[in-house]
Amino acid sequence: xxxxxxxxxxxxxxxxxxxxxxxxxxxxxxxxxxxxxxxxxxxxxxxxxxxxxxxxxxxxxxxxxxxxxxxxxxxxxxxxxxxxxxxxxxxxxxxxxxxxxxxxxxxxxxxxxxxxxxxxxxxxxxxxxxxxxxxxxxxxxxxxxxxxxxxxxxxxxxxxxxxxxxxxxxxxxxxxxxxxxxxxxxxxxxxxxxxxxxxxxxxxxxxxxxxxxxxxxxxxxxxxxxxxxxxxxxxxxxxxxxxxxxxxxxxxxxxxxxxxxxxxxxxxxxxxxxxxxxxxxxxxxxxxxxxxxxxxxxxxxxxxxxxxxxxxxxxx
Numbered sequence: 001x002x003x004x005x006x007x008x009x010x011x012x013x014x015x016x017x018x019x020x021x022x023x024x025x026x027x028x029x030x031x032x033x034x035x036x037x038x039x040x041x042x043x044x045x046x047x048x049x050x051x052x053x054x055x056x057x058x059x060x061x062x063x064x065x066x067x068x069x070x071x072x073x074x075x076x077x078x079x080x081x082x083x084x085x086x087x088x089x090x091x092x093x094x095x096x097x098x099x100x101x102x103x104x105x106x107x108x109x110x111x112x113x114x115x116x117x118x119x120x121x122x123x124x125x126x127x128x129x130x131x132x133x134x135x136x137x138x139x140x141x142x143x144x145x146x147x148x149x150x151x152x153x154x155x156x157x158x159x160x161x162x163x164x165x166x167x168x169x170x171x172x173x174x175x176x177x178x179x180x181x182x183x184x185x186x187x188x189x190x191x192x193x194x195x196x197x198x199x200x201x202x203x204x205x206x207x208x209x210x211x212x213x214x215x216x217x218x219x220x221x222x223x224x225x226x227x228x229x230x231x232x233x234x235x236x237x238x239x240x241x242x243x244x245x246x247x248x249x250x251x252x253x254x255x256x257x258x259x260x261x262x263x264x265x266x267x268x269x270x271x272x273x274x275x276x277x278x279x280x281x282x283x284x285x286x287x288x289x290x291x292x293x294x295x296x297x298x299x300x301x302x303x304x305x306x307x308x309x310x311x312x313x314x315x316x
Contacts, residue, residue, distance in 0.1 A: 038100050040154060040161060041136060043127060045093040046070075050128040055172050056121065063175045065089055077175035080242070083284055085180040092170055096125070096136075101161035105151065108158050115139040115151040115160060122153075123171050138168040181236040181289065183268050183281040183300070188229035190261040196301065197254035204304040213307070220307040228302065235300060237289035241278050246271050246288045249278075253301045270297065 051065040064076040065084055073084030105111060112118050117139035126135040135155035142149055150167040153160050170177075197203040204216050206225060213220040251269035258265045264282070270291060271278045279291040291297060 040099040040101050040152060040163065041096065041134065043093065043097040043134075044129060045090075045097050047129045048093060048127050049130075050126075051089070051092075052126040052128075053123070053171050054125075055123040057172050057174055060120075063178065065178055073178075075175055075178045080175075082179050082242075082287060084178050087180075088178055095170070096127075096168065099136075099152070099163055099167065101152075102149065102164045103162050105160040105162055108153055108160055111160050112139075112153075117151065117153050117160060123168065124155075125168070125171055126155075136168075138171065141166050141169070176240055179240065179287065180284050181238060182283060183235045183237060183279065184232050184257060184266055185283065186233060186257075186259055186261060186266075188226070188233050191229060191257055191259050193258040195254075195256040195258075196304075197251075197256075198301065198303075199252045202304070203254075206307065215304060215307045218308075221309045224307055232300060237279055237291055237296070239290045241273075241288045241290050244273065244278060244288055246278055246280060249273075253277075253297070255301065268300070270301070 049067050053063045053065070054060045058077070061078060064074075066074045066076060068074055071086045073086060073089050075082045075084045105115070108117065116122060117137055122137040122139050124135055124137045126133050137153045137155065139151040139153070139160075142151075147164060148166045149162045149164060151160055152163055152167070192208050194206040195203070196205070206220065207214050207217075212222045213225040249271045251271050253270035255268040256265045257268075267282045269280050271280075271288075273290075275293070277291040277293055277297060278288045280288050
């Protein structure tokens with residue numbers, strides 16, 4: 001009798017343990033690791049019509065990036081509206097267009113505080129695509145033995161995932177980060193004429209002459225000119241002066257670049273402002289930026305004599 005009872009008990013215990021193992025295998029963390037979604041986000045970047053960013057950098061006041069054309073954007077923040085930088089926004093879209101999870105970490109309720117995914121700590125970005133919103137929350141970024149990881153949560157889901165790399169860091173910027181700062185862009189090979197206006201009527205004209213350049217119809221050192229053009233093709237300012245109205249000011253330095261690749265010349269104008277200058281560009285209408293008179297002005301607005309060949313060294 002005892003042997004029969006003991007055998008029956010062992011069978012029951014074995015069955016219970018088997019059931020526990022099955023349930024743990026089917027619904028436990030290990031199973032979740034094997035069956036978690038690997039695809040976090042896929043974006044048709046050309047169809048993105050709006051991007052909404054909320055981060056601690058802006059005290060979670062939303063920055064809105066709204067598409068107005070194929071390569072045109074507006075930046076809206078706290079009642080202001082400015083032209084957006086297509087290059088900067090495109091860089092963000094390129095980074096986030098395809099995100100895959102490296103692994104599933106845990107449920108949000110268990111780890112959101114640990115991985116900075118609470119409402120007050122997370123950086124969130126919402127992409128509007130064809131009228132539908134997709135929101136992604138970025139939490140803590142950590143350096144592991146096998147490389148950096150970023151913890152994320154997709155809105156409407158309860159899982160926290162780890163993505164390989166320092167992903168989404170560009171979202172943690174102020175609104176001005178998304179505005180263009182370029183004064184001049186383009187390929188200098190298509191620039192035909194550059195007209196400079198300086199104070200006291202000391203301006204001049206640089207004009208392409210075949211493969212070389214002329215300064216007011218006199219031969220210039222084309223090597224010097226070409227190096228200069230390459231540098232100003234990347235020229236930009238840094239800090240916006242939105243509180244200053246330059247429409248009532250008169251520029252004292254002007255550079256007009258005529259480019260066969262553009263229907264209209266690009267006009268860069270500098271205005272005296274206290275001990276500094278304010279600078280504007282027709283590439284970024286409506287925005288003025290501060291410009292350093294000691295370092296930046298001489299680099300952009302160079303005097304006429306700089307373009308002539310250097311005199312030969314004296315004969316010993």
